[in-house]
Amino acid sequence: MITRSDDLTLLLAVVDSGGFSAAAEQLGIQVARVSRAVSRLERQLGTTLLNRTTRQVELTEEGRRFSEEVRRGLALLDRAEEALHSARHGPSGRLRVDAASPLVLHQLVPLVAEFAAAYPAIRLELSSSDGIINLLEKQTDVAIRIGGMSDSTLHARLLGESPLHIVASPDYLRRRGSPASAAELDRHRLLGFIGSGGLNRWPLARDAVVPDIAASSGETLRQLALAGNGIACLSRFMIGEDLAAGRLVPLLQQEYLPLPEREQVHAVYYRHSALSARIGAFLDFIGPRLRL
Secondary structure (H helix, E strand, O other), rough: OOOOOOHHHHHHHHHHOHHHHHHHHHHHOOOHHHHHHHHHHHHHOOOOOOOEEEOOEOOOOHHHHHHHHHHHHHHHHHHHHHHHHHHHHHOOEEEEEEOHHHHOOOOOOHHHHHHHHHHOOOOEEEOOOOOOOOOOOOOEEEEEEOOOOOOOEEEEEEEEEEEEEEEEEHHHHHHHHHOOOHHHHHHHOOEEEOEEEEEEOOOOOOOOOOOOOEOOOHHHHHHHHHOOOOOOEEHHHHHHHHHOOOOEEEOOOOOOOOHHHHHEEEEEEEEEOOOOOOHHHHHHOOOOOOOO
């Protein structure tokens, strides 16, 4: 092995932050140290990894392939060290979890205190992304995603299904009336997702809806529906309490069709020979406690 692991870590910091100065600031070290590390790697490997301009740093094709393999290699080393430590002391270390903001707010946040008490040596970090992210680039250990999974580089554990409900507030229904059939939806104010035909497919025998008001987040759509702005289609995991309290009213239930590509809830992480003890502990903990 002609490269040093600390140089490789600095290279990934430059890639992830988008520049030498940003990487140095993030790590609390001098820019010159970061620059020397990358130059040393390029000299040892005999190839250019980064194209540098006055405004930005971009990976060459060789740099892209190399950095992807480096991420996987460093992740394997990290898991090997963790396995030894966990065998003696139990799961520990930083666990980075990403999920859509409604799932974080309505499902994960209520479980954090109990999880922290059960696993005090795990440092939990929660991030919210409403779109699909690259787990390696975002340094994320596990993501919780809604819908079917097709990426063969990921391992997916089915956590359950969260049925969709077409809902509106009592105030909206008093003002506009309740649709008696799916065909009558076109006479109502519809709430949906920005630029997403898949997420605007409702569990009905009809094409995707064209929203009158659109948002990028399911939580925003929930708030819009609660405020009486129209009819939305949302997962039960975020509106279960609203339905029970009567803040939202389910509509057209007799016409619902199964829509597994929008109702399945998966935990996803990169495939490897042994599941990280941190990830395993987290999934085993939240699995039976999620209120989907």
